[in-house]
Amino acid sequence: MNEHDGTGPGALRMDDPWYAVPVAGEWQQEADVQAPVSHEEPGREDRTAVYLEVQHSAAFQEARGRYRRFVFPAAAAFLAWYLLYVVLATTAPGLMARPVAGELNVAMVAGLAQFASTFLLTWAYARHARLRRDRAALDLRWDTQERMR
Amino acid sequence: MTGNHQGLALVLFTVFVSVTLAITAWAGRRRSSSVEFFAGGRLFSPLENGFAITGDYISAGSLLGVSGLVALVGYDGVLYCVGFLVGFLVVLMLIAELVRNCGRFTIADVVAVRMRQRPARIALGTSSVIVSVIYLVAQMVGAGSLVALLLGGQGAAVRTWTVIGVGGLMVFYVSFGGMRATTWIQIVKAVLLMAGSVALTVLVLVRFHGDLGGLLRSAAAGSGHGKDFLAPGLKYGGTWTARLDFMSLGLALVLGTAGLPHILSRFYTVPTARSARRSVVWAIGLIGSFYLMTIVLGFAAAAVVGSDSVRSSNQAGNTAVPLLALDLGGGAGTTGGTVLFAVVGAVAFATILAVVAGITLASSASVAHDLYATVRRRSGSRRRSKESKEQEEVKVARVAAFGIGAVAIVLSLYAQGQNVAFLVGLAFAVAASANLPALLYTLFWRRFTTRGTLWAVYGGLGPAVLLVILSPVVSGSPDALFPGVDFHLFPLQNPGLVSIPLGFLAGWLGTVLSPEPADEGKHAEAEVRSLTGAGAV
Numbered sequence: 001m002n003e004h005d006g007t008g009p010g011a012l013r014m015d016d017p018w019y020a021v022p023v024a025g026e027w028q029q030e031a032d033v034q035a036p037v038s039h040e041e042p043g044r045e046d047r048t049a050v051y052l053e054v055q056h057s058a059a060f061q062e063a064r065g066r067y068r069r070f071v072f073p074a075a076a077a078f079l080a081w082y083l084l085y086v087v088l089a090t091t092a093p094g095l096m097a098r099p100v101a102g103e104l105n106v107a108m109v110a111g112l113a114q115f116a117s118t119f120l121l122t123w124a125y126a127r128h129a130r131l132r133r134d135r136a137a138l139d140l141r142w143d144t145q146e147r148m149r
Numbered sequence: 150m151t152g153n154h155q156g157l158a159l160v161l162f163t164v165f166v167s168v169t170l171a172i173t174a175w176a177g178r179r180r181s182s183s184v185e186f187f188a189g190g191r192l193f194s195p196l197e198n199g200f201a202i203t204g205d206y207i208s209a210g211s212l213l214g215v216s217g218l219v220a221l222v223g224y225d226g227v228l229y230c231v232g233f234l235v236g237f238l239v240v241l242m243l244i245a246e247l248v249r250n251c252g253r254f255t256i257a258d259v260v261a262v263r264m265r266q267r268p269a270r271i272a273l274g275t276s277s278v279i280v281s282v283i284y285l286v287a288q289m290v291g292a293g294s295l296v297a298l299l300l301g302g303q304g305a306a307v308r309t310w311t312v313i314g315v316g317g318l319m320v321f322y323v324s325f326g327g328m329r330a331t332t333w334i335q336i337v338k339a340v341l342l343m344a345g346s347v348a349l350t351v352l353v354l355v356r357f358h359g360d361l362g363g364l365l366r367s368a369a370a371g372s373g374h375g376k377d378f379l380a381p382g383l384k385y386g387g388t389w390t391a392r393l394d395f396m397s398l399g400l401a402l403v404l405g406t407a408g409l410p411h412i413l414s415r416f417y418t419v420p421t422a423r424s425a426r427r428s429v430v431w432a433i434g435l436i437g438s439f440y441l442m443t444i445v446l447g448f449a450a451a452a453v454v455g456s457d458s459v460r461s462s463n464q465a466g467n468t469a470v471p472l473l474a475l476d477l478g479g480g481a482g483t484t485g486g487t488v489l490f491a492v493v494g495a496v497a498f499a500t501i502l503a504v505v506a507g508i509t510l511a512s513s514a515s516v517a518h519d520l521y522a523t524v525r526r527r528s529g530s531r532r533r534s535k536e537s538k539e540q541e542e543v544k545v546a547r548v549a550a551f552g553i554g555a556v557a558i559v560l561s562l563y564a565q566g567q568n569v570a571f572l573v574g575l576a577f578a579v580a581a582s583a584n585l586p587a588l589l590y591t592l593f594w595r596r597f598t599t600r601g602t603l604w605a606v607y608g609g610l611g612p613a614v615l616l617v618i619l620s621p622v623v624s625g626s627p628d629a630l631f632p633g634v635d636f637h638l639f640p641l642q643n644p645g646l647v648s649i650p651l652g653f654l655a656g657w658l659g660t661v662l663s664p665e666p667a668d669e670g671k672h673a674e675a676e677v678r679s680l681t682g683a684g685a686v
Binding site: 089102 | 230234246381382386392399444669670676685
């Protein structure tokens, strides 16, 4: 576990607030992931209890809700929009060939709109995560790890 | 193709290989813990990892194949570009951060948080290795053809030695440099690729005085198809079989990206979920711009070189961009043309080398960390220290890289000269059918069980492979792998349209029919860890 050996080309990056969280450290998580068959290892039940407790806490429910209320509709929307595009391109070439302006036809506009919507959604998701989720997730991470000690 | 091209291309390529060997030697000097070997120390920055994802994702098939497709069939080639890009939204929103929070090195790590270790790891490890080997063979056969095309060597011996050379180099990178060397090779390759594409695109824009409408007009004229060239239908517009085949491929492209082992293992090279997200944002920006440039270059090849000349040089259009570069530089025989042609050739080689290294690393991680470690655990010696187990995993991964390299070389030599373009689509289809359902259910479905996991993986993997064996690419058509016999029952080349829904259906069915309900505690652990990063390594 040389997570802290900052000798690489990417030495410690303090501009990343997540990095302030001590990684793994003395608690047992790493060992547990490593040797997962060890059901008899002490503390397994305790940790499960903590996870259940955190999962049922209002703060976690709120954070999960924020995440899911954004990504589920967004994923449904872009998948539907992409499938619509593919189906139209293969089944309605007449519609897609209709000229819009100059050399641009519906198909070109739709293709460029796919690129544009991908870039736009990427920006919107990153912004939503940064402003609405990161703080809460970090607090919950601290809180959960504190309870594990 | 004069001797000048070949000489210069060989010099540039030798420089690239020397740089990558130096990187490998530098990275190989570190002590090899498993975090170092499988995750490169986990301290890459989002920008670095964004470039590395771009390097891992964009294969020579995209650089030469997709632009060539645009040059030959116009708009139908654009459909590929859209599918390759939109797939990253699935990765960004549903996969990247959660996988980074839950796993250590592989896809199976994520599923194993909730499910019974042994069967889950064997299932996901197996499907990951299969996806990787399919993708690897596609890339290495492509490498053989590329040398024949760009260096003018038409003999079988040239192809054979190219495949062996590429295979040898990738095994060397992976087993001696691990993830750190592989990541830096991806970064160097991505920078070269983007620089080369930007340079060519700028030259195209200069040639057409920035008039994209004029470019499209000339492309339509140069293609010989007129207006039809700018609308869908030239390749996939004919029969309903062709249309369904494209829908199948489209579905596989958009859902498969999120199941590719070598893409997902990139998220373990950054320290946190937040940096995993930021690396995908970088990757989407880079990959999106790359495919926009690919479209411009494809249309420009049709306009400047002409579709017929491209087709007569290579039936699949793979030489469209090199020929365009030759023309943009001043034409055959000029210094500018020679230099640009050689640069494109060298970038294409670099692309193949980097991609195969990334895939080899991901699959040897699956072999060592999922398959070997699981079998090994069963056979005793649970008392050994963590360090010695990690050392052993790294050792096994190094050996596995040799094994996978040997298998890929043998398969590629056997498939040499075959039409293997369908293999990339197949790798995406298997990834979407076997890996994605298990991953998504694990992360988002409370009731998902171990039996559901196994059914999802095998229920997607089995049909995908079976349908390909029964498809016209294996038998019953003139350019099939076995043209002499005909046992094809399934009409489509790409199995995605059937096998992806089957994977999801099997996962649901297995869960509903499970003898025991899902473990609430483990579900809580997976959910809390994936969304908050608690306990992430």
